Amino acid sequence: MTQSPAIQHIEIGAEDAPRVVFAHGWGRSHRDFIPAAEALAPVARSVLADLPGFGASPRPKAAWDTADYADALAEALRGGLMRGPVVWVGHSFGGRIGLRMAVRHPELLSGLVLVAAAGIPRAQSVAARLRGGWRSWRFRRLKAQAADDGALLALEERFGSADYVQSRRDGLRDIFLKTIAEDQSADLARIAVPTTLIYGGRDTETPPEIGHRMAHAIPGAEYVELAPCDHISVLDRGRHQIALAVKEKLRAAPGKAA
């Protein structure tokens, strides 16, 4: 890992309360978790970070993977960002980093709350895989023929996901391509902190089946499904459930009283 840029963040909650770190999803910012942190304010001291490359935090010089992100956050925690151990709450991309934290720096975590977290590949039918392969081949072929940047961008918007398109605008394409391909399946069984996974029943980005499989693979993990929510509304409509999962983790942590 190369040198870590400054991590911009805000803090919410009683100063002497047990600690929580909220990590947002791709292309988003610390603002996503303000309502949940405010609900927890009397019982938790929360850090809401802008992950490097997002919000007000500058991007890292190198093309980081999620292990680099986890190491940078661990370094920041040890450096005094927050007295540990903390409950880590991660949405989507922030969940990928949470999984890495739990494996690489378990001593810093007292609990893990994964909200619509990514981290393992989606289960796809043979037909869907073939369709994806065909689309990807066409995209590559047309890209090679693109006359200029405008044509290239138009192709990206036609074939790529919203996050893929946005990653070019944000100057984060290298990190996007590196992290999106990661598969943390093999690490899940090594996660020893109490874990709750919360997924929206209507999520098409990280559908419930991903949550089911991760919950099955993480020892003792708890799975919660919020039927009417999608990948983003799970943050707002699900905020009370997120806060509840965090409060339970704080209560259960040794030497803590929430």
Next chain:
Amino acid sequence: MSGGEAGHARGRLNVAVIFGGASQEHDVSVVSAQQLMDAADARAINVIPVYMDFENRLFTGPRLRDVAAFRPRPGGLREVRFAWGEEGPELLGPGLRQPVDCALPVMHGPFGEDGRIHGALELVGVPVTGFSASASAIAMRKDATKTLVQSAGVRVLDHVAVTRQQRGALGAALDEVEAQLGLPVVVKPANLGSSIGVGLAKARADIPALVEYVLRQDDLALIEPQVPDLVEYNIAMMWRDGEVVFSAIEQPKSGAELLDFREKYLSSGGTKGALPSEGMLSLTREINPDLPGELRARIHDQARRAFVILGGRGAPRIDFMCNRATGELWFNEINPIPGSYGFFLWEAAAAPLLYPELIAHLVDEAMRGTVKRFDDPVPQDAWLLPR
């Protein structure tokens, strides 16, 4: 929050959340209920949304969880009724027999908060959260609640009540107002919520028009002296572990401050068809205002007395009026089902509760205290008929 039909199979409680209703506050009820259904602990509670339309018919269906589908209600719903089946309470409809463990009305105003829905559920035997039917009915009438709480040592403002029958001959009532209350006075409905106007009369001649306006919508008007230098304090409470526990105190912003909020709100582009955010709404009130310890203790004492005599169940909110200069405090009204169920007041309580924990308390209390009985209620010495 999971929409699985068979809650029992996963050990969850089936909780019918009832909302809507033929009330001025129908829309507020729909929004309050959406918040509550999203907040109910999905691991412990299977939410069954039940909508009451303007004709007091009940409907269920998954689209009731989609606030964008309401016009003012979504299509594709099934009409249902509560019944007592072989396994206990259930919702019955065409092709539907859904077991129900508990009903949780999130309704404001008449046909919901006034005890009618509670009465219907109590007759069937469905455990229901909050005040009983009779306590809800009393809480709806501001004049009745004032008399009751006064008997328990709670301070209230004097009032003169005017019924629809007295409309034609207000002279005696106006004399009474002048003799007992003085001017200026406030005229307000005795039964309806704050969504219909409260009017200020500075002179005797202003009163009849205000009374007429109130009596067009309610069958009882209350006339009270205006509290000078008015500041309001609201607080919610519940029974827990054998004692009354309190939420944070809320101080709604005054008219001028509120006007300022509206200006800011509208100048920022308004709602664009969406609902105002909680962040925006929080600007309309101050939670945990800095109060002298003595005043805080007095609010707690008066709130405890009123809660115990009025119903002692659920998590109602009591609204007080206070003269900022003298510190005098008066009970104003009780809301058995406050807007948003007052969850933001509980989050900031001395012993904080998250919304899912508040809902769990309401359901737990209802399940323990159902009025359904299966034995012969007639004592043997009162038998007139053979058994």
